Amino acid sequence: MTEMLSEESREESSISPTELSDEILLHILSYIPSTDLILNVRRVCRKLESLCLDKSLIQRVLLRKEYQASDEHVKQLLREIGREIHVLDMSGCYWLSSLTIDHVTRCKNLVKLSLSGCNLTSIRLSKMLSDLQNLRSLAIDVYPGFDAGQLSSECKATLSCVLELKQTLFTPSYGVVPCCTSLEKLLLYFEIFDRTRDGDLMSGQLMVGESNVPHYQNLRLFYARLAPGYVNQEVVRLYLAVLSDRTPENLRAFLISVPGSLAESGAIKNLLDCMARNVSLDALQLPKSWINGSSLLQNMKFSQPFYFSFSRCMLSGRQLIQRVINGGKDLRSLVSLNLSGCIHCLALDSLFRKAEDDIDSSVLETLVASCPKLKHLNLSAAHHHSSESMGKHLCQLLSRLGHLRSLSLPVCAVVDATRNADKLPSQTAATVVPCGFGKKVRIGVQSYPRNVSEQENVKLSSVFWKFLEKSLFLENLELLGSNFSSAMPRNEPAIRNSLPPCGRSQQVGDAELAAISQLTFLRNLSLAQLPGVLTGSGLISIGLKCQQLQTLSLANLGMMGNVVYMSALCEMLKHCKQLKDLRLEQPYFTANSQFFQALSQCCSLQRLCMVSRSGSLQPDAVMAFMASCHKVVVCHMFTNDTLSACRNLQQSILRSFQVHRPALNVVIFPLLHEGLTDVIRDVPIMHLDEITLFKSRVAEEPPNLWW
Numbered sequence: 001m002t003e004m005l006s007e008e009s010r011e012e013s014s015i016s017p018t019e020l021s022d023e024i025l026l027h028i029l030s031y032i033p034s035t036d037l038i039l040n041v042r043r044v045c046r047k048l049e050s051l052c053l054d055k056s057l058i059q060r061v062l063l064r065k066e067y068q069a070s071d072e073h074v075k076q077l078l079r080e081i082g083r084e085i086h087v088l089d090m091s092g093c094y095w096l097s098s099l100t101i102d103h104v105t106r107c108k109n110l111v112k113l114s115l116s117g118c119n120l121t122s123i124r125l126s127k128m129l130s131d132l133q134n135l136r137s138l139a140i141d142v143y144p145g146f147d148a149g150q151l152s153s154e155c156k157a158t159l160s161c162v163l164e165l166k167q168t169l170f171t172p173s174y175g176v177v178p179c180c181t182s183l184e185k186l187l188l189y190f191e192i193f194d195r196t197r198d199g200d201l202m203s204g205q206l207m208v209g210e211s212n213v214p215h216y217q218n219l220r221l222f223y224a225r226l227a228p229g230y231v232n233q234e235v236v237r238l239y240l241a242v243l244s245d246r247t248p249e250n251l252r253a254f255l256i257s258v259p260g261s262l263a264e265s266g267a268i269k270n271l272l273d274c275m276a277r278n279v280s281l282d283a284l285q286l287p288k289s290w291i292n293g294s295s296l297l298q299n300m301k302f303s304q305p306f307y308f309s310f311s312r313c314m315l316s317g318r319q320l321i322q323r324v325i326n327g328g329k330d331l332r333s334l335v336s337l338n339l340s341g342c343i344h345c346l347a348l349d350s351l352f353r354k355a356e357d358d359i360d361s362s363v364l365e366t367l368v369a370s371c372p373k374l375k376h377l378n379l380s381a382a383h384h385h386s387s388e389s390m391g392k393h394l395c396q397l398l399s400r401l402g403h404l405r406s407l408s409l410p411v412c413a414v415v416d417a418t419r420n421a422d423k424l425p426s427q428t429a430a431t432v433v434p435c436g437f438g439k440k441v442r443i444g445v446q447s448y449p450r451n452v453s454e455q456e457n458v459k460l461s462s463v464f465w466k467f468l469e470k471s472l473f474l475e476n477l478e479l480l481g482s483n484f485s486s487a488m489p490r491n492e493p494a495i496r497n498s499l500p501p502c503g504r505s506q507q508v509g510d511a512e513l514a515a516i517s518q519l520t521f522l523r524n525l526s527l528a529q530l531p532g533v534l535t536g537s538g539l540i541s542i543g544l545k546c547q548q549l550q551t552l553s554l555a556n557l558g559m560m561g562n563v564v565y566m567s568a569l570c571e572m573l574k575h576c577k578q579l580k581d582l583r584l585e586q587p588y589f590t591a592n593s594q595f596f597q598a599l600s601q602c603c604s605l606q607r608l609c610m611v612s613r614s615g616s617l618q619p620d621a622v623m624a625f626m627a628s629c630h631k632v633v634v635c636h637m638f639t640n641d642t643l644s645a646c647r648n649l650q651q652s653i654l655r656s657f658q659v660h661r662p663a664l665n666v667v668i669f670p671l672l673h674e675g676l677t678d679v680i681r682d683v684p685i686m687h688l689d690e691i692t693l694f695k696s697r698v699a700e701e702p703p704n705l706w707w
Contacts, residue, residue, distance in 0.1 A: 018047050025051055034061045035073045038080055053081070060087040064114075067606060067633040067663035069093070071100045082106030089707065091116040091139060092686035095663040098124060105131045114139035114707070116168055117686055122150040125176075130154035139166035139187075139706065142175040151179065163218075166706055168685065172204050172235050184250075185221040187706060188239065190232035193681060204234025216243070221253040221283075223705065228259045237265060244271035251275065253283035253702065255309070261289040276300055283702050285309035285338075297323035304333040307702040312341035312381070317348045317363030325370045336376040337367075338699035340408065343382045346394075356383045356502070361391030368400050376406040376699040380480045383502055384413040395467035404471055408478035408698035411530055412504040414464040414512060465515040474519050478698055479512075481505055481529020486555060486585060486694035487611055487671060488638065506532045513538020517545040526696075528555035528585075536565025536572075543572030550578055550604075555585035555611075555694065563589050570598035578604050581691050585611040591637070592618050596625035607634035609691050613671050615639045619649045626653055633663040636683070636692050638671040646670060667692075 017025070029051060032041060042052040051057075058081045063069055069077075074096060078085075085107045090096070091114040101118055104110070110132050116139045120128075125140065129151075135158055151159075159179035166187040167175045177186070194202055222243065226232040236256070244267040254275065256262070264272075272290070275281075276299040283306060291297060292314045308324065315323075320339075325331060339345045346359035368374075377398075386393040394413050398404070468474070483499035509532035516525065516538070525542070536557065542549070558564045563586055573579075579602045589612040596618075599605065616639055626632060635653060639646075650668040658664045665687060669679050683692055 018045060022051060026054060026056060029057060033066045033069070034058075034063065035066060035069045035077050038077050039073060053084075055084070058084045061085050062087075062089045063093055064089045064091050065606075066093075067095075067631070067661070069096075070662045071097050074100050075103050078103040078106050083108055085110060087112040089114045090118060092684065093118055093663075094665075094684040094686070102128070104128055108132070108134075110135055112137035112164075114166070116141055116166065117684060119143065121145070122147045126151045126155040129158045133158055133161075136162060137164035138162050138176075140176070141168045142171060142173050144171040146171065146173055146175065148174070148176065148178065151176070155179075164706075169235070172202070172206055172231065174206060174239075177239075182218060183216050184218050186216070186219060187221075187223045188225070188236070190224065190226045190236055191685060192227075192229060192231045192235060194229045194231050197678065202231050204231040204238075206235065206238055216248050217246075218250060219243075219248040220250050221255075222251065223253070223255040223701070225257040225701075226259065226262075233258070233262055236262075237268070240271060241265075241267040244268065244274070247271060247274035247278055249278055251279045252281060252303075253307070254279075254281060255283060255285040255307075255702070256287055257285060257309070257311075257701070258287040262287040264290055272296060281305065283307035285311075288313045291315070305331065306333055307336045307699075308334065309338035309699065309701075310342055310345070311338050311378075314344060315339075315342055316344045317346055317360060320345050321363060321366055325366060331370045332373060334371040334374060336699045336703055337371065337374060338378040339382075340378045340696055340699075341381040345382070346379075346384055356385065358385045358387040358390045359394065361386065361394070361397060364394060364397045365392065368397050372401070373403050374401050375403050376476075376703065377401070377404065378408040378478075378696060378699040379413065380408040380410055380478060380696050380698075381482060382410055383482045384410055385415070385504060386413070393463045395463040399467045399470045401471075405474060406476035406698045407471075407474060408480065408526075408696050410482040410502070410505075411479050411508050411528075412482055412502040414467075414479070415504045415507050416463055462511070462515065464512055465518075468515050468518045472519060473521055475521055476524040476698055477516065477519065477522060478526040478696055479508070479528070479530065480526065480696060481556070484529035484556065486528075487613055488585075488693050490689065490693035490695035501529050501531045505530065508532050509534055510536065510538040514541040517541035519546060521548055522546045523548050524551040524697075525549060526553040526555075527557060528553070528694075530557050531559065533558040533565055536568030539565065539568045539572040540575075543575035547575075548578060549576055551581040552576070552579060553581075553583040553585075553694070555583075557586070560587050566595065570594055573598040574601045576602050580604055581607045583609045583611075583691050583694070585694065586615065587613045589615040590618075591615065591621065591639075593621040593624075596621040600625050600628040602629070604631065605629050606631050607687065607691050608632060609634070609636040610638065611671060611694075612639045616641055617645075617649065617668075619645070619652070622649060623652060623656070626657055630661075633661050633665060634687050634691065635664075635666045635668070636687070637668045638676070640672075641668075641670060643670055643673060 029037060029041070037052050037057065042049050063074065082103070083106065086109055088104065088107055088110055094117045096118060098119065101115065101120065102124070104113065105128055108131065111134055113132070113135060118141070120140055129135065156179045159176055160181050162180045163182055164185040165177065165180050165183055167177065168189040168191055169175065170191050172192060192202065196202060224236050224239065226236060276296070280301045280303040282303055284300065288311070291310065343355040346363045347357065348360045348363060384394055393416070398407070481501050482505070483501055485499070508530055513533065514537070516522070525546070582599070582602070582605065589610070591610060617637060626635065646668040650666050653666045654664065665684060667679060667683060669676060680688065
């Protein structure tokens with residue numbers, strides 16, 4: 001009888017998903033990819049059919065990173081709900097054919113369209129935009145051969161109403177800019193190579209007849225991001241020359257991101273002078289050469305700023321306080337601040353100061369007090385050393401930022417002042433890990449906790465541990481060696497030799513990695529140049545407790561000549577069920593079957609990039625991994641294997657898996673081969689920018705810049 005009652009109660013308590021309220025079901029359905037929602041879920045029952053066609057679900061269709069969306073799926077989707085779509089994001093859908101892109105013309109009511117990463121000719125774009133008369137926001141790529149003269153009058157009429165334009169330029173061109181006479185937001189990404197594929201020099205001179213760019217009196221945001229190269233700088237100057245004639249009075253955000261320096265021409269100086277007189281900015285980023293040694297910041301006016309980037313500028317702490325903090329009437333609105341590479345920004349006076357000297361905590365204390373709403377802060381690529389004599393520890397001050405969600409710090413910045421090498425006990429000090437190639441760890445000697453009591457002592461004494469304990473809502477964390485330089489950098493003009501790690505960074509190891517495991521909401525983690533990592537045990541703690549982790553980037557952990565953390569990494573990966581992107585850079589990393597078997601348990605993995613100058617691959621292990629991880633669409637591996645071995649493995653992967661994975665992108669190539677540059681230029685820019693090439697991503701650009 002009891003068994004019958006319990007069985008009956010279970011039946012009564014079980015609820016079919018379709019019995020949930022419409023509000024709950026709509027929220028659940030919003031997480032399902034649009035193609036799956038319309039082509040599959042909708043067919044289940046009448047209730048779901050009705051809900052799947054709700055305006056909240058079909059007016060905004062995001063296909064970006066929907067790697068399983070084939071040409072047929074997208075065509076059918078646009079045929080069925082095209083007229084209902086108002087916002088369509090197909091950025092990065094490089095695998096879709098031109099015939100599929102043509103189906104966008106079915107979306108007659110489109111207001112916002114992103115086709116970045118899709119191959120569009122000027123004729124195809126003209127036909128498409130002629131039918132999209134309601135369009136107000138557009139993102140496209142401009143490739144060699146683009147001719148604005150082929151745009152029809154109907155297309156130009158549509159462009160004249162566009163308020164937001166994002167262009168990625170792969171060739172010197174104004175693109176559709178001259179036709180967009182009502183622009184309020186202009187984003188430009190310069191990805192032009194200095195040489196053609198044949199080795200000929202590329203000219204930055206724009207085509208004759210394209211220079212009649214109108215004045216943009218309605219422009220509120222101007223953003224330009226340059227990849228390395230002289231031609232990119234030459235072309236951006238031509239764009240800026242137009243703005244220098246008459247600066248838009250409504251300009252609120254002026255952002256130029258340049259690797260290295262950009263010479264300040266007469267037109268640019270005139271533009272900056274006009275901005276200082278006539279506009280009040282909310283967001284600012286300028287090349288370091290425009291700020292260093294000038295009074296520009298002192299003259300700029302800010303209203304309610306939300307984003308500042310002074311990356312790699314030579315600002316001292318005194319200048320930061322006087323020109324930025326006091327220069328803004330109210331910095332309580334500041335959300336994002338990038339001080340990456342500003343080696344003197346936390347010292348009051350940089351005169352006679354070395355980059356490795358201790359910071360003056362009063363500068364950071366003033367900054368924290370003035371910007372209580374900071375969510376994104378980048379202090380990487382500098383030596384920010386705390387000491388008892390100079391005030392509170394950097395981590396103690398950062399713990400006051402209760403809204404912090406993204407943080408990038410140099411590794412040496414988290415070291416306790418009381419744990420400096422000259423204050424360490426003799427036994428511990430003797431165990432500092434050497435950073436040279438091929439040097440071995442002393443067997444049986446450990447610098448980090450060996451038992452629970454020692455681990456608890458670290459928890460009680462470490463300011464870094466206490467800081468993370470108070471910052472539980474951090475979603476993005478980067479710990480990057482202040483001297484770290486990737487073998488494949490994004491914003492450096494050329495590959496350069498890495499400097500030795502900062503001496504203090506050798507005191508950051510497994511215990512500090514274990515401290516990161518407190519961040520249960522962590523989604524993105526980057527660790528680079530941590531020579532003090534011995535066993536990697538802290539990685540296991542992160543894998544176990546940071547269950548929301550989606551992006552992981554590890555570079556140069558422990559000793560350079562010996563991957564001592566392999567076992568811990570493999571154990572960690574077994575627990576990373578939400579991991580989508582993994583980037584691993586280690587000079588002597590051998591990707592063997594043990595590693596790939598562990599990686600195969602990352603059931604959500606989509607993109608993998610490995611960079612190992614002296615490492616190697618086991619082809620059978622790679623093939624087995626690709627066969628077991630069905631969602632992996634990006635496999636980039638740069639090692640010391642021969643060109644023949646790399647090509648054979650790449651072709652084997654493509655032959656075996658490309659049919660069922662439309663977005664599959666495979667690059668396997670020797671890292672030090674002279675042809676690497678040509679191989680890199682064929683990688684879809686989305687993958688190149690987000691995972692293949694290394695860079696700090698915290699406060700890289702203003703939040704919600706485009707979508």
